[in-house]
Amino acid sequence: MCGGFVIAYTAAKIEPATPRGRQFVYHLAYNLGRISSYALIGALFGFLGGILLISPLTQGILYLAVGIFMVLMGFSLLGNLKFLNSIEVSLTRYSFFKRLFSKLIHSKSMPSFFFLGMLNGFLPCGLVYFFAASAAATASPFWGAVVMIIFGLSTVPVMLGLGTVAGFLKSSRFRTVMIKLASVVIVLYGIYIVYKGYWFIFDPAASIHTCH
Numbered sequence: 638m639c640g641g642f643v644i645a646y647t648a649a650k651i652e653p654a655t656p657r658g659r660q661f662v663y664h665l666a667y668n669l670g671r672i673s674s675y676a677l678i679g680a681l682f683g684f685l686g687g688i689l690l691i692s693p694l695t696q697g698i699l700y701l702a703v704g705i706f707m708v709l710m711g712f713s714l715l716g717n718l719k720f721l722n723s724i725e726v727s728l729t730r731y732s733f734f735k736r737l738f739s740k741l742i743h744s745k746s747m748p749s750f751f752f753l754g755m756l757n758g759f760l761p762c763g764l765v766y767f768f769a770a771s772a773a774a775t776a777s778p779f780w781g782a783v784v785m786i787i788f789g790l791s792t793v794p795v796m797l798g799l800g801t802v803a804g805f806l807k808s809s810r811f812r813t814v815m816i817k818l819a820s821v822v823i824v825l826y827g828i829y830i831v832y833k834g835y836w837f838i839f840d841p842a843a844s845i846h847t848c849h
Contacts, residue, residue: 646753651663667753671758672793673755674758678785679785680779683781701835707826707830
């Protein structure tokens with residue numbers, strides 16, 4: 638969905654004759670909007686986590702759940718499971734989304750790129766779900782926002798690249814390599830989160846030194 642957004646606004650909002658520097662600024666504004674949404678989501682989930690996670694046990698259980706789901710998500714990206722497709726729900730069929738998207742996609746002002754990025758950031762996405770759960774596990778609005786900002790920043794190079802060299806990034810061989818690499822990283826991160834959850838449940842005191 639994120640890739641589709643980039644291709645759509647690049648075709649509709651940026652003229653081919655637009656100087657490269659200005660194109661880069663447009664893409665940067667879009668990504669800043671997307672990361673801003675992630676930061677808000679992270680702060681909200683971190684706040685909720687602070688209310689709900691009243692013990693190391695509940696925190697550990699959440700980490701275990703997030704870690705297992707991330708491992709499943711990694712295998713889903715490899716095409717071995719239909720896990721991501723089953724949990725992602727699209728808002729694009731709703732009229733309010735269509736109206737807002739249409740307004741932003743037809744505007745060529747600088748703020749429209751930023752707000753289009755924010756709109757993208759709030760759309761349901763498997764990756765966002767899991768990092769939001771990680772943000773909740775921090776039990777802190779600040780650190781929840783930090784988790785989501787790091788997630789957003791990690792996607793910026795690919796998203797900028799997709800906007801500036803879309804033809805290269807759309808090549809099937811490159812996409813296959815990148816998807817496999819992302820899948821491995823997600824699986825490894827999921828295993829780390831499971832490990833973190835294990836220590837929160839079975840040795841809360843050690844988890845402070847081991848996992849932070």
